[in-house]
Amino acid sequence: MNLQELTNRSLAGDIDEINLVSMEGDIYVLEARMGNRYYPVQDVLGHVLSVRSVAHARELLHALPAVPFHLVHAVVHDEMVGMQDERDIGDGVPIPLH
Known part of the structure; x- marks a missing residue:
């Protein structure tokens, strides 16, 4: 899902939450949850958007309506050996979107 699709789906009320995932302390990626599925936010070339x-x-999400927004820290061990379950990235801390 790219930023335009994320914006459109957010305005339609389809997005349940957005996570800002801290991968290595200074590398972040965005993911959007719709139902039980998580979608990485991609750039115009289809690569995972680096934040x-x-x-x-x-700044990137300024056009979105108020959607639950969480800061999530990936577990270092899972980063090194690979995640068995994509939700093993830890619990998110709610932060203000705007």
Whole structure:
């Protein structure tokens, strides 16, 4: 899902939450949850969108309505050996989107 699709689906009320996942402390990626499925947010080329910080994520998501937004820290062990379950990335901490 790219940013335009994320915006459109958010405005339609389809997005349940957005997670800002901290992968290695200074690398972040966005994922959107619709139902029980998580979708990585991609750039225009189809690559996972890299985000520099919480502030940068808020800039990218400024057009979205109020959607639950969480900061999620990936578990270092899972990053090194691979995640068995894509939800093994840890619990998210709610943060303000706007």
